[in-house]
Amino acid sequence: MPHNHGHAHLSPESGDRRVQVAIWANALLTVAQVAGGILSGSLALIADALHNLSDMASLVIAFVARKVARRPADSRMTYGYGRIEVVAALINYTTLILLGAYLLYEGAMRLARPPEVGGWTIVIVGCVALGVDALTAWLTWSMQKGSVNIRALFLHNLSDALASVAVVGGGALILLYDWRLVDPVVTIGIAGYILWLALREIGGPIRTLMLGAPPHLDPAAVIAAVERVEGVAGIHHVHLWQMQEHAAALDTHVVLRAEAWPRLEEVKGEIKAALAAEFGIGHSTLEFEHEARAHRGAALYGCGGAETRPG
Numbered sequence: 343m344p345h346n347h348g349h350a351h352l353s354p355e356s357g358d359r360r361v362q363v364a365i366w367a368n369a370l371l372t373v374a375q376v377a378g379g380i381l382s383g384s385l386a387l388i389a390d391a392l393h394n395l396s397d398m399a400s401l402v403i404a405f406v407a408r409k410v411a412r413r414p415a416d417s418r419m420t421y422g423y424g425r426i427e428v429v430a431a432l433i434n435y436t437t438l439i440l441l442g443a444y445l446l447y448e449g450a451m452r453l454a455r456p457p458e459v460g461g462w463t464i465v466i467v468g469c470v471a472l473g474v475d476a477l478t479a480w481l482t483w484s485m486q487k488g489s490v491n492i493r494a495l496f497l498h499n500l501s502d503a504l505a506s507v508a509v510v511g512g513g514a515l516i517l518l519y520d521w522r523l524v525d526p527v528v529t530i531g532i533a534g535y536i537l538w539l540a541l542r543e544i545g546g547p548i549r550t551l552m553l554g555a556p557p558h559l560d561p562a563a564v565i566a567a568v569e570r571v572e573g574v575a576g577i578h579h580v581h582l583w584q585m586q587e588h589a590a591a592l593d594t595h596v597v598l599r600a601e602a603w604p605r606l607e608e609v610k611g612e613i614k615a616a617l618a619a620e621f622g623i624g625h626s627t628l629e630f631e632h633e634a635r636a637h638r639g640a641a642l643y644g645c646g647g648a649e650t651r652p653g
Contacts, residue, residue: 357408357492358409361405362405364401365405367474367477367478368401368478371391371470371475372395372398375391375471378391378466382463382467392441399437400433400434400437403430404430404434406430407426408427410423411423411424411427422586424585425551425585425586427586428551429551431493431546431547432551435543438501438539438540439536439544441536442536442540443537444533445532446533449529449533450526451526452525453523453526453527462513464516465513465517469506469510471509472506475505475506476503479496479502501535501539505532508531508532509528509532511528512524512528550584553581556583559621561580564621565577565580567617568613572609573598573602573605574596574599574602574609575633575636577595577642578637578640578642579594579595579629579640579641579643579644580594581594581643581644589625590623590624591627592617592623592625592626592627594627594628594629595629595636595637596630597632597633597636600633600634609630613626614626
């Protein structure tokens with residue numbers, strides 16, 4: 343079935359404005375959290391600040407990527423610039439992994455000697471952070487459903503909001519019970535969540551950039567649909583990939599029966615119509631071979647196998 347990805351109802355300009363608001367909100371919050379962390383001696387608060395700083399950088403990267411992605415194809419980028427959003431998502435997830443690993447290390451080091459921290463500063467700044475994180479997550483929620491780039495941002499912001507809840511809870515425990523161990527424990531918890539989130543999501547951008555088959559398509563079903571078209575004897579050298587996040591493409595060799603060769607253009611039209619109707623594949627490159635002169639032993643996927651022709 344074709345896949346409709348028109349989830350976001352915002353205009354590109356409205357989406358850009360939302361991202362800009364989120365950038366400024368995270369910039370101000372990062373400054374406040376760093377100051378609060380230094381004054382209170384809380385590593386958890388600084389950890390949350392660094393997470394927000396990475397969010398601000400991610401927002402800037404995503405904002406630039408959104409702008410560039412809308413540029414039309416040209417002689418240098420014949421497929422257009424849309425894939426830059428996938429690159430931006432990969433960068434953002436990679437920074438999350440590096441940040442999570444660093445915070446995990448710092449938190450573990452502080453477990454041995456928990457520092458003295460100011461609980462009230464943690465609670466107050468943490469509550470402010472929670473408000474900003476919730477606002478940023480709300481700004482990007484409606485935009486993330488149709489963009490891997492914005493989804494990376496949304497998950498950044500969602501993890502920030504949860505981290506802020508943990509920081510506030512840790513500050514409250516310090517105030518109530520003077521349990522200083524809670525600060526490195528919260529830091530390790532935030533780091534673990536960041537790593538889990540990033541490692542779970544990073545596979546999508548990598549798959550797209552590695553020209554992997556779109557995850558929502560069944561390659562066997564696509565092959566069967568092409569071979570059901572009257573006159574098609576079989577196909578080989580199948581390449582299924584994504585030009586951009588939501589633009590699936592097919593490149594393949596189609597072997598035609600002898601009686602279908604005179605109506606090659608008609609068969610090609612039927613194949614393209616089936617691909618568009620059943621799978622939403624709007625871009626396909628089809629190379630036709632007469633069954634009497636087709637490659638023998640060619641691989642079904644990729645370009646492997648023998649390239650000999652009969653005769």
